[in-house]
Amino acid sequence: MIHFVLLISRQGKVRLTKWYSPYTQKERSKVIRELSGMILTRGPKLCNFVEWRGFKVVYKRYASLYFCMCINQEDNELEVLEIIHHYVEILDRYFGSVCELDLIFNFHKAYYILDEVLIAGELQESSKKTVARLVAAQDSLVEAAKEEANSISNIIAQATK
């Protein structure tokens, strides 16, 4: 099981956090501080796993961003690397070659996508296409609501002219 997902920039800024196990707000910031100290200082050629408080943290760097997932000792580290890559590829498809700025300004989208990939710390979908389709369908629901609201406000504006 994945206990939490962290996206940390090279400078140690948090770009996304998702907690599947209960951590208080205080513990959360402590965890982030500890892990960014451990992970950001590791050299480039080293393995992608660090042992931490009896758990393992699997991380992978993509450009300026570190994607980190915390798992149990007995979980499959190599698979988690694959899950991270899976998520990154979906982000990449959604944003069209994703960069850190996309994830800053559209952080909520990154969360929506993550929610289609993981629930309760477990993988929910292995098809990137399906995830993309589901996110797109929900986005269009929002767009439709937006347009409706626009047209209503136009009608009201015209009526009260």
Next chain:
Amino acid sequence: MNPFSSGTRLRDMIRAIRACKTAAEERAVVRKECASIRAAVSDNDNDYRHRNLAKLMFIHMLGYPTHFGQMECLKLIAAPGFPEKRIGYLGLMLLLDERQEVLMLVTNSLKQDLNHTNQYIVGLALCALGNISSAEMARDLAPEVERLLQFRDPNVRKKAALCSIRIIKKVPDLAENFVNPVTSLLKEKHHGVLLTAIQLCADLCIVSEEALEYFRKKCTEGIVKVLKDAVNSPYAPEYDISGISDPFLQIRLLRILRILGHGDADASDFMNDVLAQVATKTESNKNAGNAILYECVETIMSIEDSGGLRVLAINILGRFLSNRDNNIRYVALNMLMKAISIDGQAVQRHRATILECVKDSDASIRKRALELVYLLVNESNVKPLTKELIDYLVVSDQDFKGDLTAKICSIVEKLSPEKIWYIDQMLKVLCEAGNYVKDEVWHALIVVITNSSNLHGYTVRSLYRAIQTSGDQEAVVRVAVWCIGEYGDLLVNNIGMLDIEEPITVTESDAIDVIEVAIKQHTSDLTTRAMCLMALLKLSSRFPSSSQRIKDIVNQSKGSLLLELQQRSIEFDSIIGKHQNLRSALVERMPVLDEASYSGRRGGSGVSTSGINNIPNGVVKIVDAPLVDLLDLGVDEPTHAPPPNSSSGANFLHDLLGVGADISSSSPQSGGRNTMHGHKSGTDVLLDLLSSGSPPAPATQKSSSTSDLLSLTQLNNKPSPSPFSALDTLSSPIPTPGASPMMDLLDGFGPNPTTPPPPPKEEENGRTYPPIVAFESGALSLMFNLSKQPGSPQITLIEAKFTNKSSHVYTDFIFQAAVPKFLQLHLEPASSNTLPGNGSGSITQKLQVTNNQHGKKSVVMRIRISYKLNNKDMLEEGQISNFPRDL
């Protein structure tokens, strides 16, 4: 107004925050935004609610408090539209965790949304429930989730399956409800559903034994077939990852097979073929393939034995271990640790490679490899492996040395074939990384040294050499100083030479030089310096001709600001200067320390408590810890108590040795203090000499321990055991109280009280004790009558009796007492507040003391007595520590 297009937009806020150059600027921007969001919250502004929440989420990620937005999430979730719900649920998952009360309020909205007609809204609710559900919510909403497992859209079914995992983890009782629905999901073709159903299946097996049995019977066959299809499936672009079809699904299938096959030969048999297929057919040039192989190896290791498969698995691990990719090597090491219990021989074959991994540049790999090496060591390979590890210790990273030394020491202690090898290896470790070695390790080393009498000379010479080269390692210095103190004569006279040794010439002054350097080194801490003083005292007797030089060195510490050192040097100086006749007996070689009881005690970790317990005065000082270490090295010597000895003056010796003596106690109570030691002083002296780590036996056992002592004498084959001779010599030179200059030096005892009362009798439960003079000052004296009630050994009843021998009457007499935390004190009203003079009357007062650490700690008490003498306020204070030990 259009809610989607005015005000400061989310984008603008993020931009503004990113434009901030300093943290202060950023805080200002955030504060402004938070203020306007709070205003909007209190205005109950509907139009911007979802945008405000989005902003709050961003602010939350930056680490600012956002609790005021929690209710906004609930309002958005309760709104009818999808966009509001979507952001509301996101906020709920981000800003709240399952422990917040607010969460309970959302249960109803969740229930409605789980029954919504829009499948995406159902999806949102399932996602939120799966990520943050508490046990209560899980219980309330389990029926809805169970129903959704049969929902028409597969994307809802898969979410419901993962949501169920959360539910059964929170409330394992609900597991049985999900067994049947998940069985039908296992037959599906949709990968998402299959993936999540298998995961749910695995978690059900973990929480419920019945579920495991059920799946084992009904589903093993089906799952094996699904895996077979997955392995042999043709290229499917949707699920393909570097040439492998849906590795995620294959990994989960392998995992559930592991659970089903574990401990069940039939099920294991059933999956043999497919596992062999996976192990041989999977490409290992990409991470995805390796992930599958890794999972497959673990499954093969866990299911019931099949020799052929095991060989296959070990071979895969061998390939992994020689892979250039660090990740693969890491998981190989990880898996070899599990494999070692199954096929130790096969793992031993990779020993050389594993040892190389200990020296890897990657800390994660090093750590794994070290753990593995630790498991690999056995009697036959301990020597070469230890040598490798110690060689590596020389060049290893600073931050790895701690781990490495701990493991080496543990290996050496556990598996050393002979003592000389143990001592050699420990010396090497101490020389390389003495500062990383824990105290227990060098304590254990000293215990071993004392036990190998034929190696004393060899050891002390090796240590002498070691301290020349590695004087900067504190542990080396301590062990060397201790051994030179004990075995200095062997060092100088080259006694007990082994054939392998090179002869060295060490003069007495060389040996003293070493200790002088150590005591003067500014890096030496209190313990080391105190040990140096002790060693010097011992050497003063071993090297009589250098006595004067030693005295000079000892004298230099007389001005030390550290009380412990000052006290020791003053006391030792007295012994060296004035008491030659008892010195040699005092500083006899330490009796052999008992290895078994030492290691036993380490296990029980009772070192510190019993260390304090043996301080007879009960005056607990922080500096006592090193002292106790020093004298006894934490060894649990059985109490060799002598027959009750009435030479109460002997207690000055224990002050002399400095155990718990309170130099500053030149107050009027010192007269009283002397009495405290009354009947047990004989024991105390001996105890201190032996520095036993355990409290002395109760007085009634003393007769039996005499025989112990005798047997000990025979064991040690010593004509006259040191403690006794010390005591014997002691009884003669006891100076008349108060007359000796040494006594003045120490604390100027008052006159000695009468002979101690006879040893108390022990009854079954209720015990009586002889009355003690708890406090005496001038004309005022305080007697305690102690008794215990049957059945409650922790509680001591004390009857205090105050008498006044002066010719004046004390009025407004008030007695107060205080005890440490482990005691509880109850004071009853005094019989009177006027104490007549000339001993013609007394005040009595009852006290009740409950000792929560009965048997471990003795009772102590601080008292204060205030009274009026001719209308002048008088105050007396003191400490009572002469309670019988077993109260």
